[in-house]
Amino acid sequence: MWLRCKNPRSYLETLKNCSKSPWILQTSGFSDTPFKKPKLAPLQERRMIDRRRLCAKGGDGGNGCFSFHRSRHMRHGKSDGGNGGKGGDVILECSPTVWDLSSLQHHINAKRGGHGTSKNKIGSRGDDKVVLVPVGTVLHLVEGEMPTIVEKGSSAPLNPWEIPPTLETDPKEMNISKVSSNKGRKSTSSVDLGYFDSSNNEKISSFEAKGPGNGVSESDKMEGSEQEEEEEHIEYNVAELTEPGQRIIVAHGGEGGLGNVSVSQSYKKHGGLVNADDTNAQEDENDDTSSLTIGSPGSESVLVLELKSIADVGLVGMPNAGKSTLLGALSKAQPRIGHYAFTTLRPNLGNLTYDDLSVTVADIPGLIKGAHENRGLGHAFLRHIERTRVLAYVLDLAAALDGRKGVPPWEQLRDLILELEFYNEGLSDRPALIVANKIDEAGAEEVYDELRRRVCGVNIFPVCAVLEEGVGELKDGLRMLVNGEDSNRLTLDDIDVD
Numbered sequence: 135m136w137l138r139c140k141n142p143r144s145y146l147e148t149l150k151n152c153s154k155s156p157w158i159l160q161t162s163g164f165s166d167t168p169f170k171k172p173k174l175a176p177l178q179e180r181r182m183i184d185r186r187r188l189c190a191k192g193g194d195g196g197n198g199c200f201s202f203h204r205s206r207h208m209r210h211g212k213s214d215g216g217n218g219g220k221g222g223d224v225i226l227e228c229s230p231t232v233w234d235l236s237s238l239q240h241h242i243n244a245k246r247g248g249h250g251t252s253k254n255k256i257g258s259r260g261d262d263k264v265v266l267v268p269v270g271t272v273l274h275l276v277e278g279e280m281p282t283i284v285e286k287g288s289s290a291p292l293n294p295w296e297i298p299p300t301l302e303t304d305p306k307e308m309n310i311s312k313v314s315s316n317k318g319r320k321s322t323s324s325v326d327l328g329y330f331d332s333s334n335n336e337k338i339s340s341f342e343a344k345g346p347g348n349g350v351s352e353s354d355k356m357e358g359s360e361q362e363e364e365e366e367h368i369e370y371n372v373a374e375l376t377e378p379g380q381r382i383i384v385a386h387g388g389e390g391g392l393g394n395v396s397v398s399q400s401y402k403k404h405g406g407l408v409n410a411d412d413t414n415a416q417e418d419e420n421d422d423t424s425s426l427t428i429g430s431p432g433s434e435s436v437l438v439l440e441l442k443s444i445a446d447v448g449l450v451g452m453p454n455a456g457k458s459t460l461l462g463a464l465s466k467a468q469p470r471i472g473h474y475a476f477t478t479l480r481p482n483l484g485n486l487t488y489d490d491l492s493v494t495v496a497d498i499p500g501l502i503k504g505a506h507e508n509r510g511l512g513h514a515f516l517r518h519i520e521r522t523r524v525l526a527y528v529l530d531l532a533a534a535l536d537g538r539k540g541v542p543p544w545e546q547l548r549d550l551i552l553e554l555e556f557y558n559e560g561l562s563d564r565p566a567l568i569v570a571n572k573i574d575e576a577g578a579e580e581v582y583d584e585l586r587r588r589v590c591g592v593n594i595f596p597v598c599a600v601l602e603e604g605v606g607e608l609k610d611g612l613r614m615l616v617n618g619e620d621s622n623r624l625t626l627d628d629i630d631v632d
């Protein structure tokens with residue numbers, strides 16, 4: 135039986151019911167095809183995003199409360215305003231479930247801390263904003279504080295009712311005092327500020343910067359000329375997220391303001407307040423310390439996140455050389471395989487297991503001549519090769535056979551090395567071997583012999599990835615490379631093109 139629906143709502147209702155009944159649905163157009171084909175996302179949208187700019191802002195601290203306890207018997211009661219809560223941090227967490235940076239927002243703000251209230255109630259701590267990033271994310275700092283990594287320390291619980299220490303009048307120490315005053319509430323959170331004292335149950339250390347710009351203090355930056363300030367100064371590789379579960383704070387929450395309990399304790403300590411019940415004294419206190427009750431703003435930072443795959447072996451080759459097929463033959467990975475170029479749009483990872491060793495293999499999207507000038511899929515993927523220990527050049531023996539438009543394997547090899555070197559000098563300088571793929575094709579044997587004559591210095595493995603022929607020998611070759619038993623490298627001098 136056919137159903138006819140003109141109203142889209144009733145169409146949906148009918149669609150729902152349709153799954154329960156054997157009836158066939160016909161849309162208002164009365165076409166023969168009952169359902170429309172889902173639209174595929176355009177190619178641009180499916181591309182891997184492996185570089186993203188991120189603006190992070192920690193939550194502002196909550197304000198301290200200025201209140202006095204009053205009752206029928208006590209007209210001018212004691213101070214009872216609680217401290218404001220600390221703002222939340224913006225945290226990046228390394229997760230193996232995330233493939234690329236496409237799900238990352240450009241602006242990330244953590245929640246602000248709650249305000250303190252009367253009866254000495256401390257404001258709630260602002261929620262942290264935890265953002266998942268892929269394994270192998272590298273951070274470059276454009277603006278703001280250096281990120282801090284979170285190291286789990288002793289899990290001894292803190293007393294949440296610990297009374298905050300009094301305020302120091304020294305403005306330099308004041309900040310530290312304010313941080314310490316949050317110790318009681320900190321125990322509820324897994325992460326907190328980097329400058330907590332060692333008695334804390336979590337110790338957070340600053341990252342050692344690896345780039346040339348490291349060590350430049352804030353004051354040094356301020357001294358720079360105006361022109362320099364206008365230019366974007368990036369500190370490269372300030373931190374790396376390489377292990378699942380690793381966390382890093384990129385923007386700290388602001389400290390909560392002091393409630394008048396903490397303020398008046400300090401006042402008494404320094405002789406400013408003689409009698410807490412004295413109204414004039416309370417007014418003086420109000421004037422001098424009102425600024426201290428305001429929570430400090432959360433820190434801000436601008437970062438560039440860059441994804442670099444981490445693998446032991448990188449499969450490098452021209453499009454259609456058979457890299458994905460080879461990855462499937464070497465490991466249990468099931469990458470997309472197609473007879474057209476650029477089937478692989480993002481690096482695929484596979485695990486190659488030996489009895490005593492496990493090796494990660496990355497299938498890097500195809501490179502073409504001019505990739506470093508952003509031709510083909512561009513040079514975005516060349517950065518993944520930086521994070522591989524050894525290289526396997528996958529060459530298509532059949533690319534130039536039978537009048538096909540491809541180039542012979544030795545030219546493929548030369549172009550690949552040139553692309554790597556154009557992108558980053560020395561990128562090809564790592565232990566390597568050659569996979570001569572598609573040996574099953576007619577005429578490929580002769581091309582293979584020619585390849586052996588023209589290329590020296592590294593091992594060449596004839597392979598048919600589709601039929602998994604020669605894969606066992608290749609596995610042994612890769613194992614020797616990863617172990618360090620074979621450290622042969624390939625240079626342009628080893629290739630005879632003409």
Ligand SMILES: Nc1nc2c(ncn2[C@@H]2O[C@H](COP(=O)(O)OP(=O)(O)OP(=O)(O)O)[C@@H](O)[C@H]2O)c(=O)[nH]1
Binds near residue numbers: 475501
């Ligand atoms: N005859 C033959 N064909 C192969 C062999 N290996 C792969 N192919 C075919 O070559 C085509 C390309 O294979 P892919 O594995 O997608 O190649 P790729 O290098 O990953 O391609 P990109 O994704 O464009 O980088 C497919 O049609 C495969 O079936 C082989 O050993 N012999």
